[in-house]
Amino acid sequence: MHSPFDTAPSSLPAxxxxxxxxxxxxxxxxxxxxxxxxxxxxPFDGFNLGDHVHDDPQAVDENRALLQAQLGGVRPVFxxxxxxxxxxxxxxxxxxxxxxxxxxxxEAKVACTIMVADCLPLLLxxxxxxxxxxxxxxxxxxxxxxxxxxxRAVCEQAGVAAAQVQVWLGPCIxxxxxxxxxxxxxxxxxxxxxxxxxHYFKPHPTHAGKWLxxxxxxxxxxxxxxxxxxxxxxxxxxxxxxxxxxxxLFSYRRDGVTGRFAVCIWRN
Numbered sequence: 001m002h003s004p005f006d007t008a009p010s011s012l013p014a015x016x017x018x019x020x021x022x023x024x025x026x027x028x029x030x031x032x033x034x035x036x037x038x039x040x041x042x043p044f045d046g047f048n049l050g051d052h053v054h055d056d057p058q059a060v061d062e063n064r065a066l067l068q069a070q071l072g073g074v075r076p077v078f079x080x081x082x083x084x085x086x087x088x089x090x091x092x093x094x095x096x097x098x099x100x101x102x103x104x105x106x107e108a109k110v111a112c113t114i115m116v117a118d119c120l121p122l123l124l125x126x127x128x129x130x131x132x133x134x135x136x137x138x139x140x141x142x143x144x145x146x147x148x149x150x151x152r153a154v155c156e157q158a159g160v161a162a163a164q165v166q167v168w169l170g171p172c173i174x175x176x177x178x179x180x181x182x183x184x185x186x187x188x189x190x191x192x193x194x195x196x197x198x199h200y201f202k203p204h205p206t207h208a209g210k211w212l213x214x215x216x217x218x219x220x221x222x223x224x225x226x227x228x229x230x231x232x233x234x235x236x237x238x239x240x241x242x243x244x245x246x247x248x249l250f251s252y253r254r255d256g257v258t259g260r261f262a263v264c265i266w267r268n
Contacts (some may be wrong), residue, residue, distance in 0.1 A: 013037045013038060013039065013046060014037050015033055015034065015036060015037030015038055015047045015066065015067070015070060016034050016036040016037055016248075017031050017032060017033060017034065017070075018032035018033070018034055018170070018171065018248075020032055020168065020233070021232065021233075022123075022166075022168045022232045022233065023232075024125065024129070024166070025125060025126075025127060025128055025129030025166075026129060027129050027267055027268050028125050028129040028132060028265065028266070028267055028268075029071075029074075029265070029266055029267075029268065030123050030168065030263070030264065030265040030266075031070075031071065031263070031264045031265075032121075032170050032171070032261070032262075032263045032264075033047055033049065033067065033261045033262050033263075034047065034248045034249060034261055035047055035048070035247075035248060035249060035250050035259060035261060036247075036248060037066075038059075038062075038063040038066060039059045039062045039063060039066075040055050040056070040059045040060070040063060040259060041056070041059070043255060043257050043258055043259075044056075044059070044258065044259040045259075047063055047066075047067075047259070047261070048060060048063060048250070048258075048259025048260060049063055049064055049067060049078070049115055049259070049260055049261065049262045050115050050117075050259055050260030051078070052080075053257070053258065053259060053260060054257070055259060064076070064078070067262070067264075071111060071264065071266070073109070074109050074110070074111050074264075074266045074268075075092070075109065075110055075111060076111040076113040076262065076264050077090050077094050077096060077098075077103065077110060077111065077112065077113055078096040078097065078113055078115065078262075079096075079097070079098055079099070079100050079101070079103060079113070079114070079115075079136075080097045080098060080099045080100070081100070081101050081114070081115065081136045082099055082100075082101060083101065083136075083138050083140040083141045084099075084100070084101045084141060084144070084146070085101060085102070085141060085144050085145050085146045085149045086099065086100045086101060086102070086149075087100060087102040087103065087104055087133075087149060087150060087153050088100035088102070088103040088104075089103070089104055089105065090103050090104065090105040090107065090110050090112060091105065091107045091110060092107060092109070092110055094110070101135065101136040101137075101141050101146050102133065102134065102135040102136065102146055102149065102150040102153070103133065103134055104131060104132070104133040104150070104153050104154065104157060105131070105132060105133075105266075105267075106130060106131050106132075106157060106267070107267070108266075108267045108268055109266065109267075109268070110266060110267075111264040111265065111266035112132055112133055112134035112264065112265050112266065113134060113262050113263070113264045114134045114135065114136045114262060114263050115136075115260040115261070115262045116136065116170070116171075116172065116242075116250075116260060116261065116262070116263070117242065117249075117250040117251055117252040117258055117259065117260050117261065118138075118172060118173040118178075118242050118243070118251050118252050118253045119136055119137060119138035119141075119172060119173075119215075120136075120137040120138070120142070120169060120170065120172035120215050120216055120219055120234070121134065121135070121136060121137070121169075121170035121171075121172070121262075121263040122134065122135040122137060122147065122150070122167055122168070122169055122170070122219065123167070123168040123170070123263055123264075123265040124150060124151065124154050124165060124166065124167050124168075124265070125154070125165070125166050125265065126154060126155075126158040126160045126164050126165055126166070127160065127164045127165075127166065128158070128160075128164075129267060130157070130158045130159075131154050131157045131158040132265040132266060132267055133150055133153065133154050133265070134263060134264070134265055135147060135150040137215070137219055138215075139180065139184050139187070139213065139215065139218075140187075142215070142218060142219060142222065143184075143187040143188055143190075143191060145191075147219060147222045147223060147226070148222065148226060151165055151167075151223070151226050151228060161227065162226045162227035162228050163227050163228070163229055165228050165230070166230040166232070167223055167228055167230065167231045167232070167233075168231075168232045168233040169216050169219060169220070169231065169232070169233040169234035170233060170234060170263045171234060171240045171241070171242050171245065171249055171261075172215050172216055172234060172240070172241075172242055173215060173241060173242050173243055173251065173253055174214075174216075174236065174237075174238060174240060174241025174242075174243065174244060175200075175202070175212055175213065175214035175215075175216075175217065175236050176212060176238070176241070177212075177241055177243040177244065177253065177254075178212060178213045178214070178215055178253075179204060179207065179210050179211070179212060179213075180201075180210065180211050180212075180213045181209065181210060181211070182209065182211075184211070184213060185197070185201050185211055185213070188200075188201075188218060192221065192222075192225070196221065196225075197218065197221065199214075199217070200213060200214040200217040200218045200221065201213055201214075214236050216234040216235070216236045216240065217236050242254070249261060
């Protein structure tokens with residue numbers, strides 16, 4: 001991991017960014033923060049971008065200002081995420097805090113931004129880079145269709161088919177750490193059928209009636225069913241697991257009280 005950006009102002013600890021191996025269309029840029037850098041104190045140390053986790057508001061404001069500086073002045077728009085499927089259409093006047101779990105824009109210098117600490121963040125664009133979008137997919141939002149809603153919105157705004165949509169999956173809780181009950185498996189079976197989702201649920205080795213779920217795998221299955229073929233990023237391996245990466249990533253499942261890292265995508 002290293003930062004693809006210039007160093008931060010010397011007065012603040014420079015953040016590190018997750019190394020993104022994603023070939024984007026010309027004029028489209030993306031970033032994924034980590035917990036490294038920033039000014040937040042334990043247990044939010046240090047680059048916490050969430051203003052809803054009881055961190056010092058001034059520290060969060062400083063961290064958000066630092067992120068904007070690292071993005072070259074591009075403004076990240078932060079949502080009030082509620083595990084739903086609503087999409088916010090962003091422009092330069094959009095305030096922070098709109099209730100939505102996905103966002104989309106065609107406007108330059110406005111970054112679609114998603115905060116997470118175990119849920120799966122997705123970044124999307126079309127092959128020509130006309131539209132950028134981001135989505136927050138915990139299991140509830142994923143089961144309810146947030147990916148389908150976001151892909152369809154990108155296709156509609158860009159005038160393209162799903163095969164022309166590119167997606168990057170960010171870090172999330174991994175398939176060896178995401179313990180769920182029967183209700184979660186049932187929610188996905190209702191949508192995709194038992195045979196289609198069975199591969200993404202393993203019986204828990206020690207807890208009867210519990211499963212280990214592959215959140216990123218379930219997202220890839222949804223994208224494939226939509227006809228999206230260009231999917232980069234999280235491949236469900238250990239290095240992408242928020243729970244495992246304690247020094248680099250926030251994890252609510254691991255720590256309870258903790259911060260949030262963010263993914264951003266924007267057009268120049």
